[in-house]
Amino acid sequence: MSFKEYPSREALMAGLGQTIAGELRAALSKGAATLSVPGGTTPGPIFDALAQEDLDWPRVAVMLNDERWVGEESSRSNTRLLKERLLVAKAARARLVPLYAPTETPEESLDKLAEGIIPHLPITSLLLGMGADMHTASLFPGADKLAQALAGNAPVLMALRAEAAGEPRITLTAPVLKQARHIHILITGPEKLDAYQRALTLSPTEAPVAAVLPQATVHWAA
Numbered sequence: 001m002s003f004k005e006y007p008s009r010e011a012l013m014a015g016l017g018q019t020i021a022g023e024l025r026a027a028l029s030k031g032a033a034t035l036s037v038p039g040g041t042t043p044g045p046i047f048d049a050l051a052q053e054d055l056d057w058p059r060v061a062v063m064l065n066d067e068r069w070v071g072e073e074s075s076r077s078n079t080r081l082l083k084e085r086l087l088v089a090k091a092a093r094a095r096l097v098p099l100y101a102p103t104e105t106p107e108e109s110l111d112k113l114a115e116g117i118i119p120h121l122p123i124t125s126l127l128l129g130m131g132a133d134m135h136t137a138s139l140f141p142g143a144d145k146l147a148q149a150l151a152g153n154a155p156v157l158m159a160l161r162a163e164a165a166g167e168p169r170i171t172l173t174a175p176v177l178k179q180a181r182h183i184h185i186l187i188t189g190p191e192k193l194d195a196y197q198r199a200l201t202l203s204p205t206e207a208p209v210a211a212v213l214p215q216a217t218v219h220w221a222a
């Protein structure tokens, strides 16, 4: 586990964008590469930076760590964010691996979406966000199927429901996250720094982000 503090959010976003681009470039020199990213409000500037990187994007599979079960017309759609901020400019030619399909419930689409993901595992570069409640991806404390999603034998993809999550979620499970070659957790501000420090002392059931902390680099700026 390591912790990296940056002098400003701008420095964090630019620096981490370059780190991830370097990891993808190294993987591409040997074969294909997979980038998995969060939605939410924090990663937009890293997406902007990555979209300008000179990479062999058609050989990069890009997916989300998790999705809120809403259509792309919703401002809460992570797929929409991805299309607007990451899969543009030079990265427009990257290959999007979907985490959403227009069925009423996520359960109806789980198998099909998982089938699309499996050929692109393990993830080369995994960028994770974290909530102040210490959830990561859609592994929320108190979620209905959290224990199954944290288990070593969890399927690749699961549908979860949690009060704090709002709509139903679909998420990569802990074993898939842990198998990523490079794991980066992106957090900003004092509240999330405090949550990260608490997570270091808690179990993944209490603080789901703890499941990946041992292998992760945490990147923080005030």
Ligand SMILES: O=C(O)[C@H](O)[C@@H](O)[C@H](O)[C@H](O)COP(=O)(O)O
Residues within 6 Å of the ligand: 038, 039, 040, 041, 042, 043, 065, 066, 067, 068, 078, 128, 129, 130, 131, 135, 136, 137, 138
């Ligand atoms: O769809 C989501 O909600 C995410 O993927 C989620 O895990 C996110 O990374 C955290 O909730 C942090 O979100 P913020 O960056 O908005 O604080």
